[in-house]
Amino acid sequence: MTTSTATSTPILEARGLVKTFGHVVGLAGVDLELHAGEVLAIIGDNGAGKSTLIKCLSGAYTPDAGQILVEGRPVEFHRPDDARRAGIETVYQTLAVSPALDIASNLFLGREQRLPGVRGSVFRMLDKKGMRDRAKQQVEDLGISTLQSMTQAVENLSGGQRQAVAVARAAAFGSKVVILDEPTAALGVRESAQVLQLVRDLRDQGMPVILISHDMPQVFEVADRIQIQRLGRRAAVITPQTHTPQEAVAIMTGAMVVT
Amino acid sequence: MTTEPQDTALVDHPLEVLTDAGLTQPPSPLDRVRTVLHRYPALSPALVLILSMIAFGLLNDRFLSTANLSLVVQQVAVIGALAIGQTLIVLTAGIDLSVGAAMILSTLVAAGVATDHGWPGPLALFAALVIGVATGVINGVLVTRLNLPPFIVTLGTFNVFTAVALLYSDGATTRGIEMPGLLTWTGKSFTVGGAQITYGVVLMILLYVAVAFALSQTSWGRHVYAVGDDSESARLSGIHVTRVILSVYVTAGALFAAAGWILMGRVNAASPNAGVDANLDSITAVVIGGTSLFGGRGALWGSLIGALIVGVFRNGLSLAGYDPLYQTLAVGVLVIVAVSVDQWIRKARA
Ligand SMILES: Nc1ncnc2c1ncn2[C@@H]1O[C@H](COP(=O)(O)OP(=O)(O)OP(=O)(O)O)[C@@H](O)[C@H]1O
């Protein structure tokens, strides 16, 4: 998979991304290529710039310098909505769900569906039932079994269930790329396995996935390629076939340098 | 985020049985009450309204008479209308201290252009609407573009609007008979089953219906809640947060002008001295009505109920022969109780 896709145009590409926060350097010129139908894992120590990198790709941050390309075309994301319109869906580390709204409202937040006819076009009425039904269907299709009633307020859910809401939203609406920033951090063993299966399913449908995780076995199990971030830079890109988890950790911590 | 250990014993069960994440302990009755109040924010103010009406009815038989109740509603119409715009702003986790000043400015401009420049009624009303919208644009732009806290912005614009209103009118009151009839039309009334109802009251209720519809049935309404709930999450979810907030202040400004129209009918004049307490009274109505000052939680109808509670307490205490100071005292206590209840309800989140 890695060798065959290496030559084609990446679905999503970043070149020389720089992002600083005052004196703190989040990204010091980072490249990234994501190819069709692959799972690219991003690993690195806390503060290595993983979240900052994907926030630039999702429009949450505007990079100070560098370029982002979607299917070879340069794009500029000024806000998250721009990236969503380009087909890039993201599960943020902070989840970015609205606590007081229910599950269905959260899934459709920012892309609500209206009723047909004048009720929708003139009175702008939401198709609440339709969205509820579709939300239920999507959650079922994705094999997420932890969410029951779509009318439950998200604030009443457990941490793992909230994470499931965020993952379901991204997986259901992503049309080009799905980005997951530590999507299994609050999950139990079984739910983690479900999310990993979801990642594989997405890949098998041809959807490329960026997965940030601190869980080495998980990363080596699911990733096609692994990008290692260190101190705001890309230290290396490896594959589970060419490197061991121990070597990956060594690169992450700077104990081993890849040339 | 929960840190409770995940149930590893479930690992060898089939996928479908895993439905337990979350609820482990059965909720206590108090928790259940809190959850219900959390879900229906207008419920506790509605109970307070009903109980206080029964209490004042027992204190004085005239209180529950149709004539007296329709008087209460008329007295409440202006604050009730202002509370609509105030609710929208509070739902976005903002606050508007300039509502009364914006309302009075719009009435003075309407009266001014009508009497000094001979503008016909509809045009004068339109001028008032433009002024209301302009005050909303000013507040909204300062809050969103300059990123200033709404409290500070509207404290400033409260003074600015008040000063402009006094400068424009020379501090003079325009009496109802000097103005086109349309400007005070909201004070006219009709009778239904012995109850006197002004057109101002009807207008207020229509505004409630329209805005409540927009809040509960449209994506705009949902975005208002989402922005007030957690603005960064809303932004990451693709909502244009500044656009939503700006739209809220502008809509509120238009609503304040409508409240001004009701005010002109109520006092049969356009006066810089009318409704000086309106700023705080509108916030009082919203808070007593169960809308959280932290944003994202509340129901519009609660604010009407809140305004009615204040009206019922004032009217009921005065009918029962208490010194007006007790009205002020009672309203103060109500506000503090309402905010405490809100704090308690918000803990249902955790
Ligand atoms: N909004 C911000 N303001 C200031 N500094 C920030 C901000 N976001 C990130 N940083 C800084 O940028 C650096 C990279 O942070 P980032 O969140 O990208 O790390 P990470 O690799 O995702 O870490 P973790 O594994 O803990 O999630 C850190 O030093 C962090 O303090």
Ligand SMILES: [Mg+2]
């Ligand atoms: Mg991170």
